[in-house]
Amino acid sequence: MNLLLLTPQEIDEQGCVQLTDRRHQHIQQVHRLNKGDTLQAGVINGLCGEAEILEQQPHLTRLKLNLYRQPPAPLPVTLLLALPRPRMLARSLEHLTALGVKKLVLMHTNRVEKSFWQSPELKPEKIHQHLILGLEQAKDTQLPEVHFKKRFKPFVEDELTSLAANSLKLVAHPGNYPSCPRNINQQLTLAIGPEGGFIDYEIELLKAQGFQAVQLGERILRVETAVTALLARLF
Numbered sequence: 001m002n003l004l005l006l007t008p009q010e011i012d013e014q015g016c017v018q019l020t021d022r023r024h025q026h027i028q029q030v031h032r033l034n035k036g037d038t039l040q041a042g043v044i045n046g047l048c049g050e051a052e053i054l055e056q057q058p059h060l061t062r063l064k065l066n067l068y069r070q071p072p073a074p075l076p077v078t079l080l081l082a083l084p085r086p087r088m089l090a091r092s093l094e095h096l097t098a099l100g101v102k103k104l105v106l107m108h109t110n111r112v113e114k115s116f117w118q119s120p121e122l123k124p125e126k127i128h129q130h131l132i133l134g135l136e137q138a139k140d141t142q143l144p145e146v147h148f149k150k151r152f153k154p155f156v157e158d159e160l161t162s163l164a165a166n167s168l169k170l171v172a173h174p175g176n177y178p179s180c181p182r183n184i185n186q187q188l189t190l191a192i193g194p195e196g197g198f199i200d201y202e203i204e205l206l207k208a209q210g211f212q213a214v215q216l217g218e219r220i221l222r223v224e225t226a227v228t229a230l231l232a233r234l235f
Helices: 023-029 087-098 114-118 124-138 152-163 201-210 225-232
Strands: 004-006 017-018 037-044 048-057 060-071 075-081 103-109 143-150 170-172 189-194 213-214
Touching: 004 023, 004 124, 017 023, 023 048, 023 152, 037 060, 048 114, 075 225, 087 103, 087 114, 087 124, 087 225, 103 152, 152 201, 170 201, 170 225, 189 225, 201 213
Parallel strands: 004 037, 075 103, 075 189, 103 143, 170 189, 170 213
Antiparallel strands: 017 060, 037 048, 048 060
């Protein structure tokens, strides 16, 4: 936990907060902080700063906040990601949040197993938990938007034009395509398929919406590795 992340409702009129949950335990058992010590803190969708420990007891930690700076700038990207397998989804959500992705669309494609959509990892509380862990890792406060699209063709044909308006449109796909560009300086909509890749029909649908196919080389990467490599190269 690199950032103590709080909700506005937890903060009283004096700018103080009292914790008894995992954050209290982390401060006490991992950071091993005591009264008078400070740590990095922030409010969800708000400012960052420091928190001073006013009281430290076995069952609670009480802190005083001093918030004064903006969180890190987000990446200018909308990420369209084929729904990963459940175990990989949890890691991917945390990685993407830590990297600064603020708009994520999880979509169904031909090679996404239908059973993935029944996973407990897609419950709102589980999604929120992984987003929070990503924010804590990166010292960020801005929660990403996560959208679900279970029908690929209607989404691409009916919604993607407005979603990707005024942006560079790229689809990452293995094959004889141009190399992924580097260090772009504009809004981007990036589509990434499942481990088996998009099928040809899906690539053609995306191309019809103005997407250009690009590749990272001959190696086939796992989803979380490919996402990290692409965003690092692009930005």
